[in-house]
Amino acid sequence: MITNKQILKILDEKQDTFYKGKQNYVGKYVGQRVPRVDAYEKVTGRLKFGADVELPNQLISRLKRSTHAHAKITRLDTSKAEALPGVVTVATGKEFNGLTGCYLNDSHVYAIDRVLWVGDIVAAVAAETAEIAEKAVELIEIEYEDMTPVFDAIEAMKPDAPLLHPNLGSYKWLKGFLFPKPGTNIANHFKLRKGDVEKGFAEADYIFEDTLSVPMVQHTPMESHACVVQVEAGNQVEMWACTQGPFLVRQMISDAFNIPLNKIRVHTTGVGGGFGAKLIAKNELYAIPLALKSHRPVKMAFNRSEEFLNTFVRQGLIMKMKTGVKKNGKMVARKIECIWDGGAFCDYGVSIARSGGYASAGPYDVENLWIDSYCVYTNKPSGGAYRGFGVPEAATVEEQQIDMIAERLGIPATEMRRINFYHEGDTHATGMKLHSVGCEECLDKVTTMLEKTPLKPKEGKLYGAGQAHVHKFTAHTVAASAVLKINEDNSILLYHAVSEIGQGSQTVMQQIVSEVLDVPIDQIQSVKADTHFTPYAWQTAASKATFFDGNACKYAAENAKKQLIELAAIRFDVPQEDVEFGGGKLWPKGKPESAQNFAQVSMGGSFPKAVFGHGIFTVEDGSGLDEQTGQGNRCSAFWMFGGQGAEVYVDTETGEVELARMVACHDVGTVINPTTAEGQLEGSVAQGLGIAMFEEMHFDEKGKLLNDSFTDYHLPTTLDMPLIETDFAVNSPHKEGPYGAKGMGEPALGPTAAAIANAVYNACGVRLFALPLTSERVWKALKDKEVQK
């Protein structure tokens, strides 16, 4: 068996040889294993996270949550709570009834007259201490009149299903992007029509049809949501929050409380993991009325149960997939129906139904496609963005089906994939022309890693290996901007609004700027996002930060460089072409001894000028998709590709699956920092292993979540982790990316669960059409197989 030591040796060798002389850009800073700039403050525990912010005179808040899944509030009496000594204020949906949301404003702050899930917020309390607030919550009296709830997304789509949002038609939404169906529970219906799918099936030699379901899971960032907010004179809202989307939080606060954006200031604190859960305003919204009413700072820090019930969860998915295929393995038609279990608010989930829908056919060039993807309201916690944005869920079905087809056709699954993969220049399912396509290289490298050092059999257990491959979109036309200032002492401040959520973006942005200005990384300091002072960025989402904001930072640095050269030309009294630039200095051609640093060039002597570089970036030809056909010019700025291979042992007596090794190769364009990139892959293995084998939100028949704590919501521990080997494609840098880079956070999670599921099948012949692959499920399936024999 391959040992950890051997793996480390392989990794070491890779460090030396891997990134040299290939097509991906390797520079002095870009492509180098630069230590993370935020490492020191994190490992020494000095970074201030959301809950660490303390303001003088601050109140603590708690939420009163609904015990009913769908009910009218017939009586709400907060008087006893208000009378409790130490309680400062109580807020309810009667006073604060604005709606808000990301793409679709369907979300109330507190329940207005109806509760929509067990855990929905009915009131909020601010008090002098947590204990008092907690007691006050118990003193709030509520009477409910039950309404019929609906928990199953398929049931919720039926014409006679109870409606969660009868006023859907009057909500505000992003027109032309979403297509809600007022009068139903369908918050968005995305359609993609390409070619003639029936003709495709008619020409096919075989047709396969499979259905699979993936349950709701939660992001479980290590740091739970926390914010402190205070409202200053003139209703100026000032907030500190551990958020991935300070500008989106600001927008949602503005919509909910009708406050102009320039009166809301959101500071980003350290963020202890997000995975999408911290993109939009949640606790930030619930805290504001308390601050407005009390005129005192209010802290709202969530506990683990609130993470599950009152932030975001990953939507459940029920997916039907019909594929027509030729004898040689070429797919000719795919018809897909995705039903996303969106929970009570689908303000962000609608977008997952859209993009998760258009990516659901996988990284394959299929001539005829028909996709329907629905985001559906149910009386459960709200779904929303979760690392992968629909791709890992859909891949669980799609990639298992590829393996099943290959087996039936008697060809290797790797060949089946190779025959169908997209290539440079191909037209994507959505009509866009593809550039920077590395899926084949990833397949080769994953296969080699698996075959080079296969694991040995273990006594009494069955061994199997399996792969899965995905492609992942990003955003299209979103704005990114950055500003760079050179200080009097030659140090540099870099302003951009990407949240450092553990992914290493701060380091990557500084590497890019270092590369342009040829200065050491530590000469630069990044400023945490602050909506009053850092320039605009859409969100830290969609694996878009390196590409979009990285370009903005690059342009800001190039802009500063241009300004410096102009100033140096004046100072040295030479034409601009004769100014030399390098090592953080400028000098007149041929006179290196007169070199001056940036501060000297700009601020020295008698004509001080402040250098202020700025950069903005977007994709000019980005476009939406047609309502009827899902076709468009460029729905995603770029596509990322990647594959993973899993090796498992199955204990057939207990059904226990041991994930022994995971290999991963991804096409992320140029790898700006190999160490942080590998970290993304290793982290995704941990997360994907949890999703594949342990994680599932269990509800009882009344919609109550049964496992809203880590006692019974299992995440993998270090002892559950497999050996991991990682690699990257080097032949497909993106021509518009900063130094050729694309992105990688989300696709890293894309294939993990599907690869594990395929490995389990290859080990013991059990194909499960639901996640997670718990020991009990595997055991039952093995038993059923025995019976059938």
Add this chain to the structure above:
Amino acid sequence: MNKLSEFDYYEPATLAEAYDLLEKFGTEAKVLAGGTDMLVMNKKSAFAKVEKSDCNVHNRLIADTCATTTEVKRVYDLKNVINLKKIKPILNEIAVKGDKLTIGALATMTQINLNESVKKHFPALAAAAGRMGSPLVRNIATMGGNVANSSPAGETLFVLLALEAKVLVGGKAGNRTIDINDFFVHVGKNSLKPGEIILAFELESTGSCNAYKRFSPRHSMDLVVVGVCANLWMDGKVCKKANIGLGAVAITPIHAVSAEKYLVGKELTDDVIKEAAKLAAGDAKPISDIRASAEYRTHLVEVLTKRTIKEALA
């Protein structure tokens, strides 16, 4: 999770002082060992309304004016916490005297896991102590706390059952010994009397061989879904006596009685072990919950019993 309740905290230096405090505070006292159950339960505890009838002696005479007030309290509250760890002589010693092994109630899981005598004579207990929770938990969690907490899934409980432990308890009225078979009463309930604490556990090494196995989805930080301990007295290949302790399959840890009976007097061939495992599965009375269905738990008892017996014999 909330902050801990506000409580009064005591550090008695002697057992006598501890007993006095326990008597004084009665039901409003709790003894503290590692705190890994107690403090977590308190922090996690929900608040709930309690209707309190304010009828003191004075206004009980005019019962009609008896005022009911609503108080909000934690369901698992702490009022007076009595730390046992400062008592001298310290209650965490593991001592061997002849065939008798005494394990102090405050011995931590790590201590038990690393102790040479425990490892030699009771590998099942050493293994259980080395498996529960995580290293951090094991470094402070005590066996006394594990047993006093009396969860049917308690890591060491079904092991102590199979190892025929005696529980030495003390209180104001003196010390007594409770047979482990008589100790557990229901989920979270045991036969300790008010004011009594566990002082130590006594085990006798009588040449048996033993092993422990448990099933849980994760490899650490996970509660027992099914636990099995086999303790066998062998005469060559023939089994003279057998104890099979089962955890998390009934309201208390239990013996697999029919399996135990069946094994006695038999040569432990593969077939015999298989049959015993089947019988053990029949002895289990598990429930279905989100951790596992009753059917799966029953099946696991069978697989684990078979494997545990084999390991004990190896």
